[in-house]
Amino acid sequence: MGVLKNERCTACRQDSPRVTAEEIEELQLQVPDWKLVERESILRLERVFRFRNFAEALSFTNRVGALAEVEGHHPAILTEWGQVTVTLWTHAIRGLHRNDFIMGTKIDSLLAAS
Numbered sequence: 001m002g003v004l005k006n007e008r009c010t011a012c013r014q015d016s017p018r019v020t021a022e023e024i025e026e027l028q029l030q031v032p033d034w035k036l037v038e039r040e041s042i043l044r045l046e047r048v049f050r051f052r053n054f055a056e057a058l059s060f061t062n063r064v065g066a067l068a069e070v071e072g073h074h075p076a077i078l079t080e081w082g083q084v085t086v087t088l089w090t091h092a093i094r095g096l097h098r099n100d101f102i103m104g105t106k107i108d109s110l111l112a113a114s
Contacts, residue, residue: 004030004098005105018095031104037087044089045100049111054081063110071106073099 004027019027024036034047051057061079064086068074076087086107090097 004102005109012090012092012097014092016093018093027101034104042089042094043096044087045104046087049084051082057084060084064107067106073103
């Protein structure tokens with residue numbers, strides 16, 4: 001997973017820098033299963049996690065939620081039967097920050113630990 005999963009999310013303000021296109025290219029190597037999506041003119045990271053049933057999906061959702069509280073960085077989470085869609089972006093800057101990639105690696109680690 002690289003070094004990102006060992007980092008902590010930092011508090012962002014409206015003047016915090018968005019990641020550059022070059023930084024995104026480099027950081028995406030550590031979250032290869034996450035896709036860049038644009039919604040409402042905001043670039044985001046998104047991944048769909050698949051599970052055997054709703055109970056497993058809900059359990060994963062709860063683990064992601066607990067991690068989000070610890071890191072102070074909260075994704076959008078859609079829990080459905082057999083899948084969880086997690087979308088990351090930094091609201092304060094209306095775009096992507098290094099924190100989003102850090103969270104992506106940490107969320108991936110949750111899946112690997114289950």
